[in-house]
Amino acid sequence: MNIDMIRAAAQRLDGHARKTPLLNSPFIDEIAGRRVWVKPECLQHTGSFKFRGGWSALSAMDPDVRARGVIAYSSGNHAQGVAHAATQHGVASVIVMPSDAPALKIANTKALGAEVVLFDRGSEDRDVIGAELAQSRGLTLIKPYDEPQVIAGQGTTGLEIAAQAADVGVHEADVLICCGGGGLTSGIALACEADAPGLRARPVEPEGFDDVARSLVSGQIEKNAKLAGNICDAIITPQPGDITFPIMQRLCGPGLTVTEDEALNAMAHAFLRLKVVAEPGGAVALAAAICRQDNIKGDDVIAVISGGNVDPDIFARGLATLS
Structure with a gap:
């Protein structure tokens, strides 16, 4: 980095x-x-600011990898940033969000073209959920902060x-x-x-x-x-x-x-x-x-x-x- x-x-x-x-x-x-x-x-x-990291990560991907779609986990802002960047790149996005995230953030993430998967942040591990979805669907995980391009x-x-x-x-x-x-x-x-x-x-x-x-x-x-x-x-x-x-x-x-x-x-x-x-x-x-x-x-x-x-x-x- x-x-x-x-x-x-x-x-x-x-x-x-x-x-x-x-x-x-x-x-x-x-x-x-x-x-x-x-x-x-x-x-x-x-x-x-999360749009910056979302666009940076997507735009740096190999086009063939990007075309298979991306996944992210977020309480809302990273979700929206990745969803918007993915839609602008013409690829699918899946966003794992805590169920207690503000309703506006959940609604906006869906409106920006993402599939939203909700989880309980008190009892479930978003990293595990994200990793399982990424593997099963062939999606590339864009981490919210611990990712160099983000x-x-x-x-x-x-x-x-x-x-x-x-x-x-x-x-x-x-x-x-x-x-x-x-x-x-x-x-x-x-x-x-x-x-x-x-x-x-x-x-x-x-x-x-x-x-x-x-x-x-x-x-x-x-x-x-x-x-x-x-x-x-x-x-x-x-x-x-x-x-x-x-x-x-x-x-x-x-x-x-x-x-x-x-x-x-x-x-x-x-x-x-x-x-x-x-x-x-x-x-x-x-x-x-x-x-x-x-x-x-x-x-x-x-x-x-x-x-x-x-x-x-x-x-x-x-x-x-x-x-």
Whole structure:
């Protein structure tokens, strides 16, 4: 896994993925006590950064292998990214999704052309289900984060951040990243190492599901005790990836955690001040920028909003935090 793969993915994504902007609001700056620059990947195709990795993986496949179809497992955003990329490539996709995923994500994944297979994330193993389906149907598995071409696609977000930060005169800052298995975090970390060494990637997770933060402290992969029970469903994973963790261990600063209420409040600020819609898991980095001021140094901080696929009732809960 290296920067050359990320640059190659950027070439394949050119004309297919959106180059999302870098946004700023003086209102959020005042709350956070420093300038906050927001990278809204919720504006990406399918509503999250995951389209980048899906397209990268599919476009890198041998055409004969790709033609047999692909399979992925996801709580929704990777599902939609792979489904959309597969449909655009004219191939079939099967997506294994947890039954408690937001209804909007399940519906959107089906609408994008995928066959959806639901499972109970508390009692069933999505890896086993995915492997069995892949073998029985001859499908190629696209893992959500521990796959080099997926990481390469997610890393193109970091190439954009590096260039956009330089454009606004930011050369030193923490880059806060909503983190599940670490595909986006490790990809951005590699991109910043190459193009903006003054930018330091830092993973942000929900309290109680901080496997990456604990792994960075202990120096070995730590697992979450549970895999459900938090509204930040998009970034709840069992543990960091075997590929992503060594990259994060080498390049990332300490992890941060936020509460559900802080994520909901960050959603409200994103909507009110930036006019963008974030889902809870996609808002944790912005929440850390706002609520973990003492754990961040410097005059600037960059926060990635990783996704915006939120059900209306959860979004209303977020807006209610400002009432």
